[in-house]
Amino acid sequence: KMLGGAGRAVNASAHGILEVTVVHARLLLSKDFNGSSDPFAAVHIGSKKRKTRVVKRSLNPEWNETLAFEGTLAELGRHKMRVELWDHDIGRPNDKLGRAMLSLEPVLERGSHLYEDQPLEG
Numbered sequence: 330k331m332l333g334g335a336g337r338a339v340n341a342s343a344h345g346i347l348e349v350t351v352v353h354a355r356l357l358l359s360k361d362f363n364g365s366s367d368p369f370a371a372v373h374i375g376s377k378k379r380k381t382r383v384v385k386r387s388l389n390p391e392w393n394e395t396l397a398f399e400g401t402l403a404e405l406g407r408h409k410m411r412v413e414l415w416d417h418d419i420g421r422p423n424d425k426l427g428r429a430m431l432s433l434e435p436v437l438e439r440g441s442h443l444y445e446d447q448p449l450e451g
Contacts, residue, residue, distance in 0.1 A: 342401055342402075345400075347374070347402065347436070348395050349372055349396045349397075350395045350396075351394050352391070352392065354370070354390050356389065357388045357389070357390070358388075365387060366388060366416040366424075367384065367387075368383070368387060368388075368414055368416055369381050369417055370415075371413045372412050372413075373410070374411075375407070377399075377400070377405075379398065380396075383417040409430045410433055411429075411430055412430075412447070414449060426449065428449060429447040431447065
């Protein structure tokens with residue numbers, strides 16, 4: 330689940346902060362030898378990228394982390410929000426668990442939006 334915006338009237342040309350709260354993921358793939366994963370989320374809006382912390386040994390991580398993206402909603406809203414989930418590895422490249430592409434139009438229209446149960450691709 331992700332919550333964007335602050336739930337109030339939106340001035341798309343005003344400079345501000347778009348908040349994205351990454352709540353949790355469910356039933357992720359196991360990428361580690363121990364039958365689990367060490368997942369984190371990377372959220373991209375245009376060239377801006379923010380990451381959650383790594384949750385150790387979990388296929389159902391809980392983050393409840395708010396990530397901040399600075400700019401105007403008009404600028405940020407030109408892009409889709411790309412949410413990638415990764416398995417963190419030490420000493421080798423991270424393994425991709427999947428991604429979701431989400432439109433920011435509902436946030437532009439209403440000031441906030443809850444994205445629930447978004448399936449992952451790839």
